[in-house]
Amino acid sequence: MKDPKDHLAQTLKQVRKDKKLSLDRAADLTGVSKAMLGQIERGESSPTVSTLWKIATGFEVSLSSFIEPTTSQNLKKTVARTADEIRQHPAEGGLMIAPLFPYESQLGFEYLELVFQAGYDRESAAHAPGVIEIVTVLNGVLEICCEGIWHKLEEGQSLRFAGDKPHAYRNATGEDAKVITVIHYPNGR
Amino acid sequence: MKDPKDHLAQTLKQVRKDKKLSLDRAADLTGVSKAMLGQIERGESSPTVSTLWKIATGFEVSLSSFIEPTTSQNLKKTVARTADEIRQHPAEGGLMIAPLFPYESQLGFEYLELVFQAGYDRESAAHAPGVIEIVTVLNGVLEICCEGIWHKLEEGQSLRFAGDKPHAYRNATGEDAKVITVIHYPNGR
C-alpha cells in the first residue's frame, strides 16, 4: 500500500461534499484552518495525527475511515453461500470448516461455519494479540475451554472470548456439533 | 475522546517492546529517525500521517491499531449468552431480537439472533454508508431483497450484502425463521 495521503485527500473532500460544507464552515467545525484543509484535500500536505483527529472529531467521523481504504466494491456485492457446498475437511481430523466469508481487511473478521465431529477434543494455539472470537452453537453440544475454564454451550448459546490465549474445543457427545464463528483480528491477518 | 497522541505513544512503545527492537533497529526497519521515534514514544511530538504510515508499514502492523484504543479488558472477558433468555419483542410486530453481543467500537460490528415470525414482510431503511450485513439461516426459510433482487435462504445458507441500501425481509412460510446476523459499521454507530 502506498502513502495514505492520497486516500486521505479524496476522503476528506468527499466527506465535506457529503455534508455540503464550504472550507470556511468546515474550518469552524473542526478547528483546523481552511487553508490547511484545502492543502490536505489537494494532497499538498500530510497532516499530523493530532490535526487529523481534530478533523475527524469535528466531522463526527472515525479516524480510521480517513486512513483505511473505503469499503471496496467487492464487499458491496451480494454474495450467497451454502455451507454444505464449501465445507472442507482439513488434514487434522474431526473438524470440518466452511469458510463462508473469509477474512476481509475492511471488516476485520472472518465468518465460518465449523462442524466438530463426535469425540473431537483438541487445543487451539493462541492467535495474535487482541483477537476476539464469537461462537454460536447451531446444533449439538460443544465445550470450549478458555483461561482454564470449560464452558458448555448447547444449541442457541453463544460465547465471546479472547482468542489470543490458548483455548480448547471438545465435543464429548455422540453427535456432531455445528457452530457459527466470527474471528476478529484487530491488527489484520 | 482526547487527542490520540498519548495512545499512540503507548502503542508504539509496546509494539517495539513486543518485537524486542531498540530504537536503532526500529529506525532501520521503518525509515523514521530514532530521535523521532523516541519523541513519539514520549508523547513529545505528533507525527504526520505519512510518518505514521512508514512506522506501521515497517512494523507490519495496521495503521488503525496505532490510533484506535486497544482491545479493552472488557472485550477480553469470556461472556456466555443464551438467546432464549434475552430475546426481545420490539414494538414493530413479527420480529424478535436477541442482542447477543451489541455493537463494540473496537470490533466494529454487532452480533444478533433474529427470529422472523411466519408471515413477516417488511422493508428496512438503508443504514449508514459502508455498512455490510451478513445473515445465516439457522432454522426455517427467509427471503432477503437487496438491490431489487430477492434471495431465498434456507437452513445453512448465508448472505452478505450492502446494508447501506434499502433492503427487505420476508418470511412467506408458515413457520418462524431464525437467523444469526452480523452488522458491520465502518464509521461506527
Next chain:
DNA sequence: CCAGAATGTACGTTATAACGCACGATTTTG
C-alpha cells in the same frame, strides 16, 4: 446591474515535525 458575501487558492510567517549528530550511561565482547 451592482455591492457585498462566499468560495477556494496562493503566499509569507510562525510553530513544530523530522532529522543528524553528540553525549553520557549501560551492556557486550575479547
Next chain:
DNA sequence: CAAAATCGTGCGTTATAACGTACATTCTGG
C-alpha cells in the same frame, strides 16, 4: 577488566505543517 558497541535523550538545523491574510472569481440579494 578495558575497550567497543549499543542504547536512549537532548540539541541545533532543516523541512514542512499550520496558520492568518490577501486576492481573484463566483454567487446572491436588493
